[in-house]
Amino acid sequence: MFQRLQLLDTQLYLRIYNCYELPHMAVFSRWISRLGDGIAYLLFGLILFWLEPVDGSEFFQASLLTFSIEVPLYLLLKQLIKRNRPCDHLNGVTPAIKPADQFSFPSGHAAAAFAFASMLSLYYPSLSETALIIAGLIGLSRVLLGVHYPTDILAGAVLGTGSAALGYNLYFVL
Template sequence: MLQQLQFLDTRLYFWIFNRYEQPYIALLSRWTSRLGDGLAYLLAGLLLFWLEPVSGPDFLQASLITFSIEVPLFLILKQMIKRNRPCDHLRGVTPAIRPADRFSFPSGHAAAAFAFASALSIYYPNWSEAAFTIAGLIGLSRILLGVHYPTDILAGAMLGLSSAMLGHHLYLI
């Protein structure tokens, strides 16, 4: 069963990764991935805290709790699971970027993007569609850049969603 899942994951990875060769996809993937580097989340939280006094402070505090859950869990899972990145494991794959760490599961970019999108959706439901679209594009960009399998992104998304739900709950108590 696990071998079949790995086979399907690798096939889907190559199907997505091979789209990277189109010039506009390469440029968009790099910039989209950069959105998920972390600084944008902090700046957005601080901006909402400063400009939106109704929900901004609550959003910032709940988000800080969310990320204090998500980041350590993502780091622990990467070190426990130690899944090689596709660019280090598959022949013929040259990544378009240099990954920040050695292992791929779960995707930290996807985890952070979905944690932020989930937290934003709780406090600003009208922004949900845009937030989750951007989070999905950040995850997709990581595959296109050659550094993650699709299941890495899925696991990161689940970790981010779960962290945001727990972070929000902890903020309320």
């Protein structure tokens, strides 16, 4: 069963990865991936902290707690699972970017994007749809750039969403 899942994951990866050659896809993928590098989350959180008097401070603090859960779990899972990146494992695949580390599972970009999107959804429901679409695009961009399998993105989304739920609930306990 695991081999079948790996085969399906690889086939889906190759279908998505091959879309990178479409016009403007390279620029779009790089731009959206950079959006998920982390600085945008910090800047957006700080803007809300300073300018949004109702929930901005609480959102910022709960998000910090969320990321203090997500990042160590992401790093631990990467080192425990040690899944090779598709660009290091598959013939004929050249990544469009240099990966930050050796292993692919789970996707840290997807985990962070979904953690942030989930927190935005909890505090600002009107931004929920946009935030989740952007998080999904960040994950998709990582496959298009050749550095993650689709299941890496799915695992990152689950990790990020779960970390947000835990961080949000712990914020009110602590």
